[in-house]
Amino acid sequence: MDPIFEHNLLQTRRHFFGSTGLRLGSLALALLAADQRSASATRNDTRVFPPLPGLPHFEPRATALIYLHMNGGPSQIDLWDYKPKLQELFDTDLPDSIRMGQRITTMTSGQKRLPVAPSKFTFRQHGQCGMWVSELLPHTAEVVDQIALIKTVHTNAINHDPACTFVMTGSEVPGKASIGSWLAYGLGSESNDLPAFVVFTPSFPKTGNGQALFSRMWGSGFLPSRFNGVALRGSGDPVLYVQNPPGVDAADRRRMLDTLAQLNQRHFERLADPDTLTRISQYEMAFRMQSSVPELVDLSDEPQHVLDMYGPQVQTPGTFAHSALLARRLVERGVRIVQILHRGWDQHFTLPTALKNQCDDTDQATAALIKDLKQRGLLERTLVVWGGEFGRTVYCQGKLTRDDYGRDHHPRNFCMWLAGGGIRGGVVYGETDDFSYNIVENPVSVHDLNATILHCMGIDHERFTFKFQGLDQRLTGVEGAQVLRSLLA
Numbered sequence: 122m123d124p125i126f127e128h129n130l131l132q133t134r135r136h137f138f139g140s141t142g143l144r145l146g147s148l149a150l151a152l153l154a155a156d157q158r159s160a161s162a163t164r165n166d167t168r169v170f171p172p173l174p175g176l177p178h179f180e181p182r183a184t185a186l187i188y189l190h191m192n193g194g195p196s197q198i199d200l201w202d203y204k205p206k207l208q209e210l211f212d213t214d215l216p217d218s219i220r221m222g223q224r225i226t227t228m229t230s231g232q233k234r235l236p237v238a239p240s241k242f243t244f245r246q247h248g249q250c251g252m253w254v255s256e257l258l259p260h261t262a263e264v265v266d267q268i269a270l271i272k273t274v275h276t277n278a279i280n281h282d283p284a285c286t287f288v289m290t291g292s293e294v295p296g297k298a299s300i301g302s303w304l305a306y307g308l309g310s311e312s313n314d315l316p317a318f319v320v321f322t323p324s325f326p327k328t329g330n331g332q333a334l335f336s337r338m339w340g341s342g343f344l345p346s347r348f349n350g351v352a353l354r355g356s357g358d359p360v361l362y363v364q365n366p367p368g369v370d371a372a373d374r375r376r377m378l379d380t381l382a383q384l385n386q387r388h389f390e391r392l393a394d395p396d397t398l399t400r401i402s403q404y405e406m407a408f409r410m411q412s413s414v415p416e417l418v419d420l421s422d423e424p425q426h427v428l429d430m431y432g433p434q435v436q437t438p439g440t441f442a443h444s445a446l447l448a449r450r451l452v453e454r455g456v457r458i459v460q461i462l463h464r465g466w467d468q469h470f471t472l473p474t475a476l477k478n479q480c481d482d483t484d485q486a487t488a489a490l491i492k493d494l495k496q497r498g499l500l501e502r503t504l505v506v507w508g509g510e511f512g513r514t515v516y517c518q519g520k521l522t523r524d525d526y527g528r529d530h531h532p533r534n535f536c537m538w539l540a541g542g543g544i545r546g547g548v549v550y551g552e553t554d555d556f557s558y559n560i561v562e563n564p565v566s567v568h569d570l571n572a573t574i575l576h577c578m579g580i581d582h583e584r585f586t587f588k589f590q591g592l593d594q595r596l597t598g599v600e601g602a603q604v605l606r607s608l609l610a
Contacts, residue, residue, distance in 0.1 A: 201270060
């Protein structure tokens with residue numbers, strides 16, 4: 122059979138018109154692209170991940186984002202939202218006037234009672250701002266003058282998967298782009314040798330109830346797939362096959378990739394499949410990472426006092442402390458977004474033990490990251506975000522004692538904090554009722570939070586869109602969102 126005839130027989134209607142009647146349009150686009158490349162060359166902009174034309178919309182306060190996601194729902198009542206009056210209400214029923222018929226999960230809806238469980242942990246005021254912080258976070262308490270605590274974040278979802286998808290993509294429906302991918306797409310990266318968006322999924326204590334992490338939390342969704350987050354592994358080589366196999370040297374690999382790029386370019390010119398361009402760029406980035414990643418993870422150049430600041434686990438790959446230090450090293454090398462997703466924060470039972478272990482695993486390194494960025498002059502241009510996908514209930518799930526209790530999911534209010542680029546430190550925003558159950562002042566939606574993050578990065582969230590399925594998609598959705606200007610420096 123004639124292969125040319127077979128190709129013409131199987132090609133789609135789109136491919137047919139793309140290679141015949143619309144060829145002049147392709148020529149015009151090629152000429153425009155040539156003009157853009159010429160202008161780009163004039164600006165000496167040779168970045169692998171350049172920003173979109175016109176971005177940022179205005180002068181950014183932050184040029185990098187480190188997002189610390191505590192997957193599972195950290196208990197705001199035991200960490201940040203100090204409610205001393207609850208001690209007098211131990212083991213009393215949650216008043217109907219507080220719950221107001223709001224839905225609860227099936228894990229506690231069948232309980233005969235919803236008994237109030239005050240936190241067993243001591244709170245103290247810290248910093249010049251006097252922020253109340255739990256004894257579980259002694260290291261983070263040292264940097265409260267650098268952070269803005271939001272006590273009134275709320276979400277729509279009541280279960281982990283949709284809640285995590287919502288906080289990371291602005292939608293409970295899978296298929297949307299993550300915040301990291303949005304930023305990589307719009308702002309590109311200063312680094313030519315590392316991905317624009319890097320992800321870590323560190324280990325967590327055995328007492329933690331680790332929910333599954335789905336790649337959609339760092340996926341590009343409808344955006345070009347080259348803006349996916351690149352997950353670095355915690356054991357073995359950070360990236361699979363980062364080392365050349367025996368008998369293959371860098372020069373051989375370079376020649377092979379150059380030839381492959383030429384073949385893929387021909388394929389793109391024939392079929393105009395954007396995924397072909399993604400494949401070309403990803404092959405090239407993989408080659409560059411063969412030298413940049415080993416240098417990144419080599420901590421031999423780190424001063425001992427810095428290693429000590431992050432804690433004893435900092436030199437153990439795959440730990441939270443190791444990931445936090447690598448996050449600083451990544452933004453130092455021009456990476457735009459680093460995301461650390463730490464699991465195990467879902468404490469339905471034995472919360473005091475499990476929550477303490479989670480905090481012991483993350484608290485010192487989190488504070489060290491803030492201090493390290495600040496002493497290197499990086500905190501002013503690096504936005505750090507800490508939080509989960511929802512909070513925990515004031516009432517107990519399961520058996521209740523003074524020293525042991527569990528808490529169910531609570532989407533109506535939870536705590537998150539921001540620090541660094543563009544954020545005014547030592548601020549507490551919003552207030553909840555005496556049960557940490559309802560918001561009484563300054564509610565903050567996930568869309569408001571994301572709009573504020575984008576603003577710090579120099580992006581107007583209402584103008585930052587991508588056409589998909591006939592709609593101008595936005596990270597902040599269509600319900601309306603506001604930048605939290607009282608948090609801005």
